[in-house]
Amino acid sequence: MSSGRRRKGIREVAAAAGVSVGTVSNVLNSPDIVAVDTRKRVERVMHELGFVRNGLARQLREGRGSTVGAVVLDIGNPFFTEVARGIEDRLAEAGCLLTLCSTDQRPEREARYVQMLEEHGVRGLLVTPSRRDFTSLLAVQRRGVPVVLLDCPSPAEELSSVSIDDVRGGELAAAHLVSQGHRRILFLNGPAQVMQCAARSRGARRAVRQAGLDPSRHLFEVEMSRADTDRAEHTLKQILALPQRPTAIMCVSDMVALGVMRGLRKQGVKVPDDIAVVGYDDVPFAAELATSLTTVRQPTYELGHAAAEILLTEADPAVPTRPQQLVYQPELILRESA
Amino acid sequence: MSSGRRRKGIREVAAAAGVSVGTVSNVLNSPDIVAVDTRKRVERVMHELGFVRNGLARQLREGRGSTVGAVVLDIGNPFFTEVARGIEDRLAEAGCLLTLCSTDQRPEREARYVQMLEEHGVRGLLVTPSRRDFTSLLAVQRRGVPVVLLDCPSPAEELSSVSIDDVRGGELAAAHLVSQGHRRILFLNGPAQVMQCAARSRGARRAVRQAGLDPSRHLFEVEMSRADTDRAEHTLKQILALPQRPTAIMCVSDMVALGVMRGLRKQGVKVPDDIAVVGYDDVPFAAELATSLTTVRQPTYELGHAAAEILLTEADPAVPTRPQQLVYQPELILRESA
């Protein structure tokens, strides 16, 4: 039953209403130029026939789609989840749909999704790149599909971007630990390839240096191939086995901090007495942990909302625009863990 | 610069390679039937021209799209976030894209999204309905777009569905509280209109009854118009102001439990000594709360994965199928909060 007879088109509506397809199209797109009773009749027929406009055909004809693609690292991550809501809400106002893709920080997945989305005729692309090389994104943009970098600055400013100052965020976190007297700080980071990770690392080093200390003596970094809870917990075990334990662990995300806290608890290590922990993101649960988490808050919803806003204006052919860079500032949230 | 000259199509590729559009189409869809050197040449030209296949035109021609729409209550909710990953991963295997929509439990948003998605020519729809009336979804299905209910059983079984036994889940949670001696249990629920909420409520009553007690004396329900953290915290304040405080609060979700725990902590009420709390979902942070959360775990990723699986087979015209119902069982996770 599911594939009865083919979907009804404006053709059969036109036939059933005794008008031409042009008129049907007009009641759809310019109802006011159609005689009232003709319009009523056509609308009634549409309803009777269960007519549903074929958006594919429409978009093909109009030359542009009405969906926007967002390529992020992982929808499962609360950070992106909030960002996604910001994007979706702004797009909804514009009548656009959001297609979400998770790359898991894998460049080949990113490339594949970007290509699929471009082929699908998206109105624009929001992407959190998994590496520093933007040439393929630039190519996409050159082909007429606006691209806005999400949570990542655009080094040469050829692409619009909405980001949060990650260097500052890393600095905020590390500076706090240093001010608390920590001299053996471990930064549990994600892949250096990921710009946010690299930036936070730079910020951390800057903070240490600004305290008149030598980063190479006081700041140690462990890079995980993926920054998720389980991997963090696993990595933590190895860290605890080290001859000299750190006195503080700065985590690249709250999810990582979650894994760290879990691992620490299992090993009976007290936070913050034995080891201090700082997270990053301030996800909803951060305040409610067994030991509430000191972390860096980022305006996530706003990030997504602003990115969608910029994308939408860039996608409007009537308004010529130059790439613009928007940078939000993170904020240190002091709680018990450090 | 963004809208330089129009996107290149197979036409200009054909011209530049000195072949016909049919041949270009063939190197795209049946590379093996094209002479090797012709193919190489065409591929090189495609690359030089930066050719990107127009998926809209292709899908229009082929009569079916390659994106799947998921209409959920809120992507911001960790439950759906996990479900979404399950869906996405299965779809990726099939080369399909996922378009995600949040309804915030509002029927008019649901209707709007469902219509937009149908117009966009989705291959199928995954939907968590915000009310009990499925007639519009049935209409969509009848027009040839397979619909799979997500996290919601299909009463008359006319639609496929993948769900978790919410009656059982509610029963599990309430039975535990009753067995702990609680005789004044408050169920902080979402809108009764939402099937999951109604089902858990039924389960809770069943548990009380099965303990030989009268639900109307021992189980009280407060319905919130939206089940989010902030609203829960706010509602909790009113509950604490009641003449007779409950001895246990059963929450319809971990997000609600989070708000409750936060509110309780602010008021200096001890969990579980003064009031016991049970959540629902077992989101990643549940184990790490100041007081770890006793909750009901649901196989979320599996739910999404299975739903996508069913949808994909239903969307395959070669395999005629009957609607199928899949029901997962929830599991009580005992921790400190109750």
Add this chain to the structure above:
DNA sequence: ATGAAAGCGCTAACAT
């Protein structure tokens, strides 16, 4: 106010 007709870019016969 309405109708007729030309594509949007692609695929799939069918013809060569």
Add this chain to the structure above:
DNA sequence: ATGTTAGCGCTTTCAT
């Protein structure tokens, strides 16, 4: 092996 061509369902001039 490759070329030609007829649409997919719609929007949009241009006529009437």
